[in-house]
Amino acid sequence: MKILVTGAAGFIGFHLCKKLLQEGHTVIGLDNLNDYYCTSLKLARLAELGIITKADSGYHLPVKSQQYPNFTFHKMDLQDRENLPALFKTYQFDLVCNLAAQAGVRYSIENPQAYIDSNLVGFANILECCRLYNIKDFVYASSSSVYGQNKKIPFSEEDRVDEPVSLYAATKRSSELMAYTYSHLYGIRCTGLRFFTVYGPWGRPDMAMFLFVNAIKNEEPIRVFNEGKLERDFTFVEDIIHGVSAVINDAAADKNSLCRIFNIGNSQPVKLLDFIEEIEKQLGVTAKKNLMPMQQGDVNRTWADSRPLMERYGYQPRVDIKEGIKQYLQWFEIFYDN
Numbered sequence: 001m002k003i004l005v006t007g008a009a010g011f012i013g014f015h016l017c018k019k020l021l022q023e024g025h026t027v028i029g030l031d032n033l034n035d036y037y038c039t040s041l042k043l044a045r046l047a048e049l050g051i052i053t054k055a056d057s058g059y060h061l062p063v064k065s066q067q068y069p070n071f072t073f074h075k076m077d078l079q080d081r082e083n084l085p086a087l088f089k090t091y092q093f094d095l096v097c098n099l100a101a102q103a104g105v106r107y108s109i110e111n112p113q114a115y116i117d118s119n120l121v122g123f124a125n126i127l128e129c130c131r132l133y134n135i136k137d138f139v140y141a142s143s144s145s146v147y148g149q150n151k152k153i154p155f156s157e158e159d160r161v162d163e164p165v166s167l168y169a170a171t172k173r174s175s176e177l178m179a180y181t182y183s184h185l186y187g188i189r190c191t192g193l194r195f196f197t198v199y200g201p202w203g204r205p206d207m208a209m210f211l212f213v214n215a216i217k218n219e220e221p222i223r224v225f226n227e228g229k230l231e232r233d234f235t236f237v238e239d240i241i242h243g244v245s246a247v248i249n250d251a252a253a254d255k256n257s258l259c260r261i262f263n264i265g266n267s268q269p270v271k272l273l274d275f276i277e278e279i280e281k282q283l284g285v286t287a288k289k290n291l292m293p294m295q296q297g298d299v300n301r302t303w304a305d306s307r308p309l310m311e312r313y314g315y316q317p318r319v320d321i322k323e324g325i326k327q328y329l330q331w332f333e334i335f336y337d338n
């Protein structure tokens, strides 16, 4: 297939592009390379895919991969209502996978506008292009944050999702609703994937995994929110990518269902203090912990019921946190320490 992946320089987008290219698809990657976190990491991910470019490189122009002949990258913004339709017209995609978004719960407390711009306006622009250029299949990233402070565990797609406790969560839920409308009105097959705390090599530096490892290695204190009384369904990126790829490769087979939403998690929540302890054990260092109150917008626990995705697509998370942390630390050492 010819597939558009937005957010291609991002953590999950990079891994997905690599997988789809290895599977033989033609991939067009799009990303605005914004500086929410260091662009050098985004450029390094692109370089790993054979795209040699700079943060201030030519806007919207195609950059060909030097490693994968069927990979082309465009630096472009989802808000760009002029060049985005032109991109769709040029390539005539078989499937669009939208991962580009303003991510991060905590940042949304201080910078709500970034979420409106990318996750609402940008998301609507992508859907509009799908409508105008007859895209049959649209797969997009949603988030476990839509469940808010859901008390029922594990979280099921049937649970209520109308009390988001951060603007990030509200924009992700809004994306799901917009996708529903486009599937209903225009027959675009839309599949939303609610990711649960993704971690692993090439991970985001604003997330706990990096913040903990970096601080511990530098003998600095780590901030432990809600005094560590948090649980997260940490999901290794490779497992996530297997799930997303299964959905993409089989999207067209599900003729009867136009609008679907699936949880994609590890389904084994881990206490934050146990997560930290495993990092400490593997690094051989005890962390200095600053116990902090609960952060605004945060939720106490996430726990995915991923059975529908397992039953429908054979999704099976395989990597536990011990192995996942090991692989992350190996990458961290090569990328940051050397």
Ligand SMILES: NC(=O)c1ccc[n+]([C@@H]2O[C@H](COP(=O)([O-])OP(=O)(O)OC[C@H]3O[C@@H](n4cnc5c(N)ncnc54)[C@H](O)[C@@H]3O)[C@@H](O)[C@H]2O)c1
Binding pocket: 006, 007, 008, 009, 010, 011, 012, 013, 030, 031, 032, 033, 034, 042, 076, 077, 078, 079, 098, 099, 100, 101, 102, 103, 104, 117, 118, 122, 141, 142, 143, 144, 194, 195, 196, 197, 198, 199, 204
């Ligand atoms: N990583 C997680 O744990 C997690 C959990 C739940 C949901 N998600 C969702 O998964 C998706 C990918 O997340 P990620 O962790 O790879 O984040 P990321 O920030 O690493 O990747 C997102 C990419 O999108 C790009 N982008 C942002 N706004 C854009 C815009 N307006 N136009 C073009 N590009 C833009 C960014 O430059 C970035 O490279 C996001 O939609 C995120 O909300 C991630």
